[in-house]
Amino acid sequence: xxxxxxxxxxxxxxxxxxxxxxxxxxxxxxxxxxxxxxxxxxxxxxxxxxxxxxxxxxxxxxxxxxxxxxxxxxxxxxxxxxxxxxxxxxxxxxxxxxxxxxxxxxxxxxxxxxxxxxxxxxxxxxxxxxxxxxxxxxxxxxxxxxxxxxxxxxxxxxxxxxxxxxxxxxxxxxxxxxxxxxxxxxxxxxxxxxxxxxxxxxxxxxxxxxxxxxxxxxxxxxxxxxxxxxxxxxxxxxxxxxxxxxxxxxxxxxxxxxxxxxxxxxxxxxxxxxxxxxxxxxxxxxxxxxxxxxxxxxxxxxxxxx
Amino acid sequence: xxxxxxxxxxxxxxxxxxxxxxxxxxxxxxxxxxxxxxxxxxxxxxxxxxxxxxxxxxxxxxxxxxxxxxxxxxxxxxxxxxxxxxxxxxxxxxxxxxxxxxxxxxxxxxxxxxxxxxxxxxxxxxxxxxxxxxxxxxxxxxxxxxxxxxxxxxxxxxxxxxxxxxxxxxxxxxxxxxxxxxxxxxxxxxxxxxxxxxxxxxxxxxxxxxxxxxxxxxxxxxxxxxxxxxxxxxxxxxxxxxxxxxxxxxxxxxxxxxxxxxxxxxxxxxxxxxxxxxxx
Numbered sequence: 001x002x003x004x005x006x007x008x009x010x011x012x013x014x015x016x017x018x019x020x021x022x023x024x025x026x027x028x029x030x031x032x033x034x035x036x037x038x039x040x041x042x043x044x045x046x047x048x049x050x051x052x053x054x055x056x057x058x059x060x061x062x063x064x065x066x067x068x069x070x071x072x073x074x075x076x077x078x079x080x081x082x083x084x085x086x087x088x089x090x091x092x093x094x095x096x097x098x099x100x101x102x103x104x105x106x107x108x109x110x111x112x113x114x115x116x117x118x119x120x121x122x123x124x125x126x127x128x129x130x131x132x133x134x135x136x137x138x139x140x141x142x143x144x145x146x147x148x149x150x151x152x153x154x155x156x157x158x159x160x161x162x163x164x165x166x167x168x169x170x171x172x173x174x175x176x177x178x179x180x181x182x183x184x185x186x187x188x189x190x191x192x193x194x195x196x197x198x199x200x201x202x203x204x205x206x207x208x209x210x211x212x213x214x215x216x217x218x219x220x221x222x223x224x225x226x227x228x229x230x231x232x233x234x235x236x237x238x239x240x241x242x243x244x245x246x247x248x249x250x251x252x253x254x255x256x257x258x259x260x261x262x263x264x265x266x267x268x269x270x271x272x273x274x275x276x277x278x279x280x281x282x283x284x285x286x287x288x289x290x291x292x293x294x295x296x297x298x299x300x301x302x303x304x305x306x
Numbered sequence: 307x308x309x310x311x312x313x314x315x316x317x318x319x320x321x322x323x324x325x326x327x328x329x330x331x332x333x334x335x336x337x338x339x340x341x342x343x344x345x346x347x348x349x350x351x352x353x354x355x356x357x358x359x360x361x362x363x364x365x366x367x368x369x370x371x372x373x374x375x376x377x378x379x380x381x382x383x384x385x386x387x388x389x390x391x392x393x394x395x396x397x398x399x400x401x402x403x404x405x406x407x408x409x410x411x412x413x414x415x416x417x418x419x420x421x422x423x424x425x426x427x428x429x430x431x432x433x434x435x436x437x438x439x440x441x442x443x444x445x446x447x448x449x450x451x452x453x454x455x456x457x458x459x460x461x462x463x464x465x466x467x468x469x470x471x472x473x474x475x476x477x478x479x480x481x482x483x484x485x486x487x488x489x490x491x492x493x494x495x496x497x498x499x500x501x502x503x504x505x506x507x508x509x510x511x512x513x514x515x516x517x518x519x520x521x522x523x524x525x526x527x528x529x530x531x532x533x534x535x536x537x538x539x540x541x542x543x544x545x546x547x548x549x550x551x552x553x554x555x556x557x558x559x560x561x562x563x564x565x566x567x568x569x570x571x572x573x574x575x576x577x578x579x580x581x582x583x584x585x586x
Contacts, residue, residue, distance in 0.1 A: 054412065056566060074418045077418045077419075084412045086409060088410045090410055
């Protein structure tokens, strides 16, 4: 059996005169969780829609679970669970009726016990009509239908969008359990903490080209973070200047200092030992900063990085 | 395919009931109305003489209105394509594109159902829904005939309904093909509706103006059989209508199997979309 769940090679897709993908190359190994990151309009959803044969690329090769989705769409879809980024459901149906319809589309090959477990764990009220659900509850329906047939491959476009933090954790747990059963998870996200928590590997797409394939840890190292330090007395911060990855906003003496730190805080913490530190705070990582870094680099290198 | 057929049929249940019972009620009113007109034959004949010849030509021979066939043709079947055409066109244009524009097709097509199964299942559901509506309307005429002066057999009344069915299949299919080509369902409905209305008027006016006869040959409603159908249907015309519908359906299927699914919210033609866009 192939060890590769998704293989994308030289994928190009245009919408009229607008080219969305410029030769995307990506491999997702069997049993791994891959976070697919990129700013809006970078080509994440276009790539995902090509994987499911919803749209047809102009060039390139795709293999999903060893099958060409254009040649064998039904076989691919039978083994795949999909959650669209902009989930739209038939508003007039009750949740239970919708799930029954989707089950029927899957030939009723569903483990009912597992379906009940999903519904209970996500606290989904199946007696309600879709149109009366909040966006978070609609998202739960999307998660349930993607997971209910215990697919080999999960393709999830922003799976926790609209969910509260507790439910986000439940979804992470469900995805980890799916992975432990041998499933592959390919998900897009805008939330760095989600990627850090969940993904084994990440791929970043920018302007229709994959610009980075790495681990979440490396991604975190790449991110800049804001560090604010308050001292017990006025100090001269110049010794902090020159620490690798650290840039000071001002070198003037004072009882507080703000810095930008790229990568590990280890060197900075050690250097701070010589100062009477009262308080230290760091801002959370931001995917936007990483994207901006690639945009800056991309703009310096030219119009397209392949 | 059966799952999609069943789901599509269930989704159109409200429309089937509404249209079916609405048309049946119309039939139910027409039959006793004929009785009251036929009972006062002289006054009825005088009233018919008041109609100008142009009107007589447009709607057919009004002098035949005194017969059950003529009466039903003029009072029920003559304008029925325009009425039921609304359902046929809306159903045809919405068969696939409604879900596509709502964004719900994304999820359905991600399930193990081929585009062909989806297409065929939904189209069969449309044919079935249309059939049930017309059958209910037929019952609305045939059932009260038991107590009426109308001495028509059920099978005789069924013939113009069959012709109407063929017309509606044709216009539904036209809506379907246009919805897969044009950028929005709304536009496809508008164009199909315009063609239906144009066909109605061209067919009617061609009976007054010989110059229009050439164009009328291209008008689907030229082949709509009402009064003459009670005696027997022109099989060639009927097959021609179904054949044209089949061509539209095959073209729509061919197009749907090959094209990209639209993303929710797409579906409008904007001027800026027609202009060349800069590559990123």
